[in-house]
Amino acid sequence: MIRASALYISLILSMLIVLICGSILLIGYTYRMEQKKQERRERLGNNLASAREMVLQESFKTGVSEDLSLFGLEQDSVQLEKKNWGIYELGVMKAWIGTDTLRSALLMAPVLKDSLRALYLSDEDRPLSISGKSLIKGTAYLPKSGIRASYVEGSTYTDKTLVYGTTRDSGRNMPDVDMSLLKNVTDLMLGLKDSTQKKEAFPGDSLVNSFYRPELKLFLAAGHADLSGKIIKGNVVIVADTSLIVDADTQLDKVILIAPHVAVRSGFKGNVQVFATDSITLGDRVQLDYPSALLVLKNDTAKFQIRIDIGKNCKLSALVFAYEKERSTLMPLIAIGSETVINGEVFAKGYLKFDRKSLVQGTVSAIRFMARTSSSLYENYLIDTQINRPALSRYYLGTKLFVGQTLGNKVLCRLE
Amino acid sequence: MQVGIGRKGLKSSSIIETIVAVLILLISFALGMMIYNKVMQSTYADVRLRANLEQGLIADSLIQAGTFEHELFKRHDLSFEVNYKAQEGYPELLVMDLQCFDGAGVKLSGITKIIRRGDGE
Numbered sequence: 001m002i003r004a005s006a007l008y009i010s011l012i013l014s015m016l017i018v019l020i021c022g023s024i025l026l027i028g029y030t031y032r033m034e035q036k037k038q039e040r041r042e043r044l045g046n047n048l049a050s051a052r053e054m055v056l057q058e059s060f061k062t063g064v065s066e067d068l069s070l071f072g073l074e075q076d077s078v079q080l081e082k083k084n085w086g087i088y089e090l091g092v093m094k095a096w097i098g099t100d101t102l103r104s105a106l107l108m109a110p111v112l113k114d115s116l117r118a119l120y121l122s123d124e125d126r127p128l129s130i131s132g133k134s135l136i137k138g139t140a141y142l143p144k145s146g147i148r149a150s151y152v153e154g155s156t157y158t159d160k161t162l163v164y165g166t167t168r169d170s171g172r173n174m175p176d177v178d179m180s181l182l183k184n185v186t187d188l189m190l191g192l193k194d195s196t197q198k199k200e201a202f203p204g205d206s207l208v209n210s211f212y213r214p215e216l217k218l219f220l221a222a223g224h225a226d227l228s229g230k231i232i233k234g235n236v237v238i239v240a241d242t243s244l245i246v247d248a249d250t251q252l253d254k255v256i257l258i259a260p261h262v263a264v265r266s267g268f269k270g271n272v273q274v275f276a277t278d279s280i281t282l283g284d285r286v287q288l289d290y291p292s293a294l295l296v297l298k299n300d301t302a303k304f305q306i307r308i309d310i311g312k313n314c315k316l317s318a319l320v321f322a323y324e325k326e327r328s329t330l331m332p333l334i335a336i337g338s339e340t341v342i343n344g345e346v347f348a349k350g351y352l353k354f355d356r357k358s359l360v361q362g363t364v365s366a367i368r369f370m371a372r373t374s375s376s377l378y379e380n381y382l383i384d385t386q387i388n389r390p391a392l393s394r395y396y397l398g399t400k401l402f403v404g405q406t407l408g409n410k411v412l413c414r415l416e
Numbered sequence: 417m418q419v420g421i422g423r424k425g426l427k428s429s430s431i432i433e434t435i436v437a438v439l440i441l442l443i444s445f446a447l448g449m450m451i452y453n454k455v456m457q458s459t460y461a462d463v464r465l466r467a468n469l470e471q472g473l474i475a476d477s478l479i480q481a482g483t484f485e486h487e488l489f490k491r492h493d494l495s496f497e498v499n500y501k502a503q504e505g506y507p508e509l510l511v512m513d514l515q516c517f518d519g520a521g522v523k524l525s526g527i528t529k530i531i532r533r534g535d536g537e
Contacts, residue, residue, distance in 0.1 A: 028455030
C-alpha cells in the first residue's frame, strides 16, 4: 500500500528548500566577507604606500615616530617611523583599520646627483700617472697638473685615451662630508667606550631580530668576539671593544658590527655594515652584498694610521670609507687587493692603494693614489687598475655622507 | 478513504491536507526567493569589481603620465574623475583622489593615495 500524505511530503520539500536557501545565504555571506577583507587589504596597501612616500621625504625628520590620519578621513590611520641604520635610514610604516594591520620596513638611500663621477683626486700639485691596462671611464676630477701616461716596469699605458669622459679640476680638499651623519656614526661607536655596559657572551648559535622590534645591541665580552659559525640577521648591532672576527661560516644579514678592529676572514659572504676605529681587514674571496659598508673613522686622539685592507679576488657591493677629521701625517689608507671588484663608492681621506687588476665600478675619491708593483710603491699612479663609473648599476643608491652629491630618497631594500 | 487499484491500495489526502501543503510550499518558495535575492544583492556586483580593477590601472597610468591635473574621462561604460591636492608639509607630495561612477552617476569605487610629483619621470 502506498501512502499519499501531501502534508508530510510538502514539509520535507520545504525543509530542503530552506536548507538550499540557507546554504546560498552562507556562501553569499562568506563571499561578501572575503570581498570586504580584500577591500580593506587594498586600502591598507594604499595607505602603506602613501605612508612610505611620506617617510621617504627629507621633510620627514630622522628619529621621529608619528601616528596620523593620512587624509583626515576614517580608515586611514598610519604610524610612521624613521631612524638611522648605520649610514642608511630605516623606515617602518604601519597602517591599520580596526584590528587589520599591514606593516612594512625598508632601508632608504638617496639617488646620486652626478651619475658620471668616476674619480676625485685632491690637487697636491702633481699629476696622476696612468700605466698598463688601466681605464678611467666617467668624469674625472684631477689636479690642475692633469693626467699623463707613464712607463712603469717595462709596460706603458696600452690605450691612447687617458680618460673616457670629461676631466675637471679638483680642489685641494676632499669633498665635504656631512658631519651630522658622521656624528650619528660616531655616536654608534660610543658604545665602545662605555665601560659600564654589561658585556656578555654570544647567546646560542643564532640571533635574529625583526626590524619591527626594538634594536638589539649586544656587547660582546673579551674572548667572545669571534662570530665563527654564528647566524645573525636583522635589527642587531654587535659591539666588541677588542677585535671582532667574522669567519667564512658566519652568516650576517643587514647587521651592524662595531669594534676597534674587525677581521673578515677569507671566503665570507654576507651583507653587513662594519664600523671600526682602528682597522678593517678583509681576507681573500670575500663577498659583500649590497647594501654593505666598511667605515673606519679615526679618533681625534689616535696616533696611528687607520686602514682598510681588502684581500684578493673580493667582490664588494659596498661603500668603503676611511676618514679622519683633521689631516695628519699618518693619513688613512684603503688598500684594495688584486682582482678585487668593488661596486659602489670608495672614499679615502688619505691614501688609496690599488693592487694590479683591481676594478672599481663606481666612484673613487682620495688625497693620494698608490700603486704597488713587485718591487716598488708608486704615488699617484694607476697601474692595471680600472675605474668605470658607467658600469655601476643605475639602480645603485648612495649615501648622505657626501654633502651636495645626492638627490631624493628611494627605497634601497625591504626588510623583515 | 481508501481506493483499491488492483491489488495495491493508495491512501489519498484530504482537501485540507492538500491546501496546507500547498501553502507551506508557497511560503517556503517565497522565503527562498527573498533570501536568494538578498544574497545576490549583497554580493559584489560585476561592475563594481571591474571599477575597482580599472581604477588601479588608471591610477598607475596617471602617475606614469605625470601630468597631475584635474581630469574627467570615460572608459567603456564607466566614468572616472581624478583630483589632486598638495600634501600639507610635504611640497614634493600630492594627494591623488580617483573616483569611479557608473552610467547613472552612482559611485562604484574610489582610491585616495599620496604620490610623489616626480614619480612619472
